[in-house]
Structure formats: C-alpha cells, structure tokens
Amino acid sequence: MATDADGGLVFKPMEQFEIQSLFGGEIAWYTPTNTALWMGLAIFAVILLLVVGSQKRSIVPSRSQSVAELAYGFIYKMVEDICGKEGLRYFPYIMTLFMFIVCANFLGLIPTAFTPTSHFAVTVVLAMAVFITVTVLGFVKNGAAFLGLFWVASAPLALRPVLAIIEIISYFVRPVSHSIRLAGNVMAGHAVIKVFAGFAAIAAVSPVAVLGITAMYGLEVLVSFIQAYVFTILTCVYLKDALHPHH
C-alpha cells in the first residue's frame, strides 16, 4: 500500500482477494489460479504434517509426529464425543474438512499469500456439501422419522407447529451461517490488516499501525484455528442430528 500521485491515502484492502490466473489469460474453470496454487500448498502441508511427520512410526513420537497424532486425536475425539461411535465412520471426511481449512487458513497468514477460505465460493461449497450430505444421510438412516428433528416433542402441543416453522427455518439457514462465518472471519481479519498497512504510510501514525498489524496478526492466528475448529464441530453437530434426530 502506498500513497498515490496526489499524496492521498489509497486503501485497497480487497485487492488481496482477487483471483488471478498464474500464467495470465482468461480464467476458465480449469485455469491454474492463485487459489489453485494455495490449495495445492495446503495439500502439501497436509502431506508434510500427517504423512511425512508420521513416517518413522516411532513409539516415542518426534515433534512432527506428535502434532500429527494430536490433530488426529483432536478430531477423532470430537467426532466420537459428539456423534458417538456410529459417527466414527465419517471421521475421514470430517478430518479432510478440518485439515483443509486449518492448512489453508494458516498458509493464508504468510504475508502476500492468498487465502482460499476467504472466498464464499469455497466455504459455500464446503457448507453445502455438509448440508446436503447430512440431510440425505438423515433421511436414509431414519426415513420419515428424520422429520422428528423439527417436531419438538417436549414442547406443549400448541407451540409445536410454531416451533416446527422456526426449526425448519433455522435448519435451512445452517449452510448460510456455516459458510459465511468462516469466509467472513478470515476475510475481515485480512482486510483489517491491509487497512492498518495503508495507515503505516503516514509517518506519524505508522508505529501505531505497525502495532495494530501485530495485534491483528496475533488475533488472526487464533481466528485461523478457531474458525477451522468451529466449522468442524458444527459439522459434527449437524451429523449428530442426522444420526440421532431426536431432541
């Protein structure tokens, strides 16, 4: 960020989110873009952490193997606690979601990096995949009994239709909140850092701006992990509804 010819401040906090073709030219669906590059790096990070890290298979783990085991145990226990033993069948899918989001988020914190999870295109697909899978799974596993999710049997009879409408609305809002929460948090943090960086061009406030960037960066490190965690735990909660639709 710099001042333009007139000496005025120029803020382009959203420029970092632009999708660019890596080798120039029009962006078709198959064009390698910066998002493809950083998703590829996320794959690389997953391999480095979980495959290379656990290569030695030592009984007393090295540091990287410890991290791999911690990640595994963290998500495994989450799925087991929320969805029960039955939910462990879906553990690899949930682990895939978590590892992708957490790696993409953390790689996006590298200066000048691109963050795939800051785009609604990505998070909406993730959230819709969860939503559709969970809904289909709910009907396949429970049949019409899945609709019992919306019929709150513990409430007074008169209130149940009203509650059913509210429950249905909240059910269909799930993918919206699920996707916007992740992309919104990541995008907002990156944009705020960029705005602080714009202020750093003014000598008088640049120390404050640099401090602000530092503080925001620390916050973003937290947000990167917490949002991946939240996305994963919500997926588990939705999956639990599909497996056990009774309140």
Place this chain on the structure above:
Amino acid sequence: MATETTGADVAASSPGMPQLDFSTWGNQIFWLVVTLVVIYMILSKVALPRIAAILAERQGTITNDIAAAEDMKAKAQEAEAAYDKALADARTEAHRIVAEAKAEIQSDLDAAIAKADAEIAAKAAESEKAIAEIRAGAAEAVQQVAKDTAQEIVAAMGGKADAKTVDAAVTAQLKG
C-alpha cells in the same frame, strides 16, 4: 474503502468484493473439489490408517510393558521368598552340623582321654614293677655285699671262714 480512480492498473479493477465476482466461482469450485478429493485420498489411504496403527501399537506396548513389569515384580517377590527360605534352611543345617561336629569331637575326646588314662595306668604299673625289681635287686646286693664283706673280714682276722656259716650268720644278722 477508497477506490482508485487514476493509475495504470485501472483495467484490472474489479467490483468491491472479489468474493462476489461469480465469474471465478467455477474455477474455485473445480480446484476446491480436486483439493478435497486429493486430501481425502491421502488421509484415508495413508495418513489415518498409519496414525491409527501407531496409536494402537503404542497402547499395546504400554499395556504389555505394564503386564511385564507386574510379572517381574511377582517373580522378584517369589525369588525373595525362595531366598529367605534358603537362608533359614541353611541356618538350621548349619546348626545341625555344628551340633554333630560338637558331639563327634566330644566322643573322640572321651575316647582319647580313656585311652590315655589306660596307657598311663599301664605305664604306672610297669614302673611300679620295675621299681619293685630294683628294690629286690638292691636288697639282694646288700646281702651279697654283707656276706662278701663278712667273709673277707673273717679271712683277714685269720680265721678260716666257712662260706656257709658266714652266710647263715649274715642272714640271721640282717633279719634281726
């Protein structure tokens, strides 16, 4: 958010949020699906089974080690009991041997004392006999000397000494 109105890169200017530029969605969704499939393959084929195996192996090792440690402890206690028993046995055996040895020595000693006593008695008897002989020998010698002396004296006095008479006289004198 101020938008730039002048500059060389105006051509690249896009709407406020690149996220809402739906022309790039197809591209992003395509690469996202590719990425997710690749990560899923890596996780389900390699990483997760491997980590699960490592964790199971560690659990097994820990369980085995604890069992082995308990085994060892039991063995150590057994060995200690066996050692104690062996010690007690050895002690009683030692006592027995000492008592036996004492008894044997006592009997040997008694036998030796008896034998020595017998020998001493024999020697004493022998000595007494020898002394008696010597005493008898001495008395006889005195008699003989007395007789010889008397005969010589008689001869010196000028008498004609009859040996038999002298003997009888000396014998009578000695008895007297």
